[in-house]
Amino acid sequence: MTPRVRCRAVFLDAGGVIVLPDRRLVARALSAAGFRIDPSAVPHAHYRALRAFDRGGASNPSYRRAFCEELGIAAGRTDDALNALAELEDRSRSGEILWSEPTPGAFETIAALRRRGLTVVFVTNSDGHAEENLCDCGIVDVPVIDSTVVGSEKPDVRIFEAALARAGAGIRATDVVHVGDTLAADVAGARAAGITPIHFDPPRACRARDHRHIRSLPAIWHHLAAAA
16 A cells, blocks of 8 residues: 655645636537537546647647547537637636636645645646636635746746745645646656655546556545644
């Protein structure tokens, strides 16, 4: 049995770990562009798109393109779907938050981690509006390290160094676990920074044995020992 981690802080990716693309908003935006999708397919499409992204290689699709393909958008019409989603992602135009559907148990687990005395920090590759969006989703008083704001994105270790600085005096990389849903950005980046990675993988698509996995955020308790 893998020993539990005695940690003082938990770093969390935002998109995919805390919030998902709101299935209702995605279906409505694509419907307006002439597409019909099953809204319930949106979460699974997100995680399957990440697997395509993680496989790497110049010929692999971007996350957004893979997301459209996983939703069943025909290859010849992907650009139309991408344009519809891009408008939705621009909150100043849509007036809504695309990444706003909580993953199961996420908000409750964040509150429980903090009650246990663990420092929680969000570490996310985002567009500079992550803190505002998460606040509007109901998550407040949690530090947000946004790649656009700090000028470094995962897997660059500098974004994790910024998170460590924000976590508080005395917290070192060895005192932290980082939960993220990508191998290329989250697992590799955390490991390079000396932080224990936990791969958030709801579809259980990753079979690698060199890192920890969870299928939902509440499952993080299976990996944590008492705070140091």
